[in-house]
Amino acid sequence: xxxxxxxxxxxxxxxxxxxxxxxxxxxxxxxxxxxxxxxxxxxxxxxxxxxxxxxxxxxxxxxxxxxxxxxxxxxxxxxxxxxxxxxxxxxxxxxxxxxxxxxxxxxxxxxxxxxxxxxxxxxxxxxxxxxxxxxxxxxxxxxxxxxxxxxxxxxxxxxxxxxxxxxxxxxxxxxxxxxxxxxxxxxxxxxxxxxxxxxxxxxxxxxxxxxxxxxxxxxxxxxxxxxxxxxxxxxxxxxxxxxxxxxxxxxxxxxxxxxxxxxxxxxxxxx
Amino acid sequence: xxxxxxxxxxxxxxxxxxxxxxxxxxxxxxxxxxxxxxxxxxxxxxxxxxxxxxxxxxxxxxxxxxxxxxxxxxxxxxxxxxxxxxxxxxxxxxxxxxxxxxxxxxxxxxxxxxxxxxxxxxxxxxxxxxxxxxxxxxxxxxxxxxxxxxxxxxxxxxxxxxxxxxxxxxxxxxxxxxxxxxxxxxxxxxxxxxxxxxxxxxxxxxxxxxxxxxxxxxxxxxxxxxxxxxxxxxxxxxxxxxxxxxxxxxxxxxxxxxxxxxxxxxxxxxxxxxxxxxxxxxxxxxxxxxxxxxxxxxx
Numbered sequence: 001x002x003x004x005x006x007x008x009x010x011x012x013x014x015x016x017x018x019x020x021x022x023x024x025x026x027x028x029x030x031x032x033x034x035x036x037x038x039x040x041x042x043x044x045x046x047x048x049x050x051x052x053x054x055x056x057x058x059x060x061x062x063x064x065x066x067x068x069x070x071x072x073x074x075x076x077x078x079x080x081x082x083x084x085x086x087x088x089x090x091x092x093x094x095x096x097x098x099x100x101x102x103x104x105x106x107x108x109x110x111x112x113x114x115x116x117x118x119x120x121x122x123x124x125x126x127x128x129x130x131x132x133x134x135x136x137x138x139x140x141x142x143x144x145x146x147x148x149x150x151x152x153x154x155x156x157x158x159x160x161x162x163x164x165x166x167x168x169x170x171x172x173x174x175x176x177x178x179x180x181x182x183x184x185x186x187x188x189x190x191x192x193x194x195x196x197x198x199x200x201x202x203x204x205x206x207x208x209x210x211x212x213x214x215x216x217x218x219x220x221x222x223x224x225x226x227x228x229x230x231x232x233x234x235x236x237x238x239x240x241x242x243x244x245x246x247x248x249x250x251x252x253x254x255x256x257x258x259x260x261x262x263x264x265x266x267x268x269x270x271x
Numbered sequence: 272x273x274x275x276x277x278x279x280x281x282x283x284x285x286x287x288x289x290x291x292x293x294x295x296x297x298x299x300x301x302x303x304x305x306x307x308x309x310x311x312x313x314x315x316x317x318x319x320x321x322x323x324x325x326x327x328x329x330x331x332x333x334x335x336x337x338x339x340x341x342x343x344x345x346x347x348x349x350x351x352x353x354x355x356x357x358x359x360x361x362x363x364x365x366x367x368x369x370x371x372x373x374x375x376x377x378x379x380x381x382x383x384x385x386x387x388x389x390x391x392x393x394x395x396x397x398x399x400x401x402x403x404x405x406x407x408x409x410x411x412x413x414x415x416x417x418x419x420x421x422x423x424x425x426x427x428x429x430x431x432x433x434x435x436x437x438x439x440x441x442x443x444x445x446x447x448x449x450x451x452x453x454x455x456x457x458x459x460x461x462x463x464x465x466x467x468x469x470x471x472x473x474x475x476x477x478x479x480x481x482x483x484x485x486x487x488x489x490x491x492x493x494x495x496x497x498x499x500x501x502x503x504x505x506x507x508x509x510x511x512x513x514x515x516x517x518x519x520x521x522x523x524x525x526x527x528x529x530x531x532x533x534x535x536x537x538x539x540x541x542x543x544x545x546x547x548x549x550x551x552x553x554x555x556x557x558x559x560x561x562x563x564x565x566x567x568x569x570x
Contacts, residue, residue, distance in 0.1 A: 058470055076473040088467035092489040092565050101485060102475045140565065160475065 386445025398457020460494025
């Protein structure tokens with residue numbers, strides 16, 4: 001079986017609004033191995049989020065298919081849990097409740113992966129501890145900071161034990177210091193659990209720091225994968241040491257060169 | 272001790288090098304007890320005083336205007352002395368419709384309770400339907416928009432013709448009056464549920480029913496209660512008017528009865544009671560809504 005773990009095959013996507021048809025993605029092909037951390041970077045409007053939503057099952061591609069472990073992806077599901085950019089916590093539930101709603105559904109009795117009530121409780125707490133939010137379990141989302149909300153969003157996604165963890169600009173709305181803390185947490189968790197991750201980002205440093213490979217998208221319309229850069233920095237990676245690392249600098253320069261020299265945003269789109 | 276607590280409670284996973292500084296918290300100096308009592312008293316006075324002053328002036332003007340002989344309405348002093356029996360004996364029951372204020376108001380409140388509860392259940396169900404289905408909205412919305420402007424009493428003859436009894440007719444009038452704001456607000460709430468919540472529901476694969484009671488209902492609660500508050504106010508308006516026409520026990524017919532026997536002072540006292548009850552109903556729904564929505568506002 002030479003089947004890749006996750007495979008995008010000839011993905012194309014067009015949106016139709018009235019008479020206008022916009023082609024967002026064309027001929028996207030990508031293979032991702034199990035346990036790989038892949039970032040996707042590109043200018044606004046290049047269809048990164050669309051691609052992630054197709055993998056998440058929230059959108060149906062116009063052409064092509066996504067295969068996860070050889071099976072076609074055609075609907076949303078907990079095996080492709082999503083960390084949303086704006087955390088998307090349910091404001092009427094506590095931090096604990098926000099994770100429990102997912103855990104109870106995914107691991108509730110009837111669905112094969114059944115866990116008892118006590119096991120589900122332990123699993124919720126385990127995931128809260130993983131993101132260091134156990135002490136805030138009874139708070140409601142509006143009572144905790146933006147960074148903490150996103151930690152809970154990550155814990156909720158991890159708690160579903162997804163085959164692929166999808167992250168849609170997970171740290172985009174956070175300040176630089178909080179973002180750095182969360183990136184470290186995500187690296188730590190990735191090292192411990194070995195998840196397969198597909199992350200969308202705008203941030204070159206974030207992409208290089210976290211990823212095994214950085215997928216660079218060309219500009220839309222009809223965007224596609226322009227180049228894939230393998231980041232061969234040893235793990236664990238520490239941001240302080242990397243700041244002066246020549247390999248890090250080379251990767252960073254390569255991504256910047258792609259984004260700003262070869263695929264500069266056309267002036268009309270930049271406005 | 273303080274520093275250690277800070278370090279463990281902070282979300283940082285990066286160890287902080289170097290020494291940790293002692294954290295000293297400053298207590299605000301204790302103010303003298305007397306000063307605090309004076310402050311509290313000053314606050315109370317500033318809240319209580321303006322309404323007291325305005326009310327006193329109103330009563331005084333009323334007293335002056337209605338004191339001269341031949342005045343058509345009784346002044347406040349006369350209202351109190353005329354209606355004294357009605358005010359101090361709210362629980363009397365001489366049989367028939369000759370009952371104290373408490374029984375009159377509870378009968379009306381009972382009608383509102385039944386009619387409004389029905390309106391709440393049906394209104395929320397219809398609101399969810401209209402909010403969730405574009406087809407239902409296009410089909411039903413024009414009907415709602417027209418019917419909601421029909422005044423409560425205009426429904427009464429029709430419902431009397433339909434039910435042939437006064438009690439169900441009164442309930443129907445309350446129902447039909449209070450249901451529109453409930454439907455409309457609920458449907459707006461359902462339509463405003465952020466796509467994010469729907470995405471979350473889709474990813475964890477909630478069933479139709481789970482989406483309804485775990486996502487749709489809680490996300491819509493603030494809107495539903497806005498509708499319920501408007502609805503309960505309208506139903507209280509409707510019941511008083513409807514009771515005037517259908518008769519029997521109830522604060523509405525009490526007023527009509529008092530008018531027919533020229534007990535103007537009783538009418539004025541009844542009006543005050545109606546106002547207070549309406550105010551309390553509104554506050555009750557607001558408090559329940561605040562409690563149920565965990566303080567999550569409609570924004």
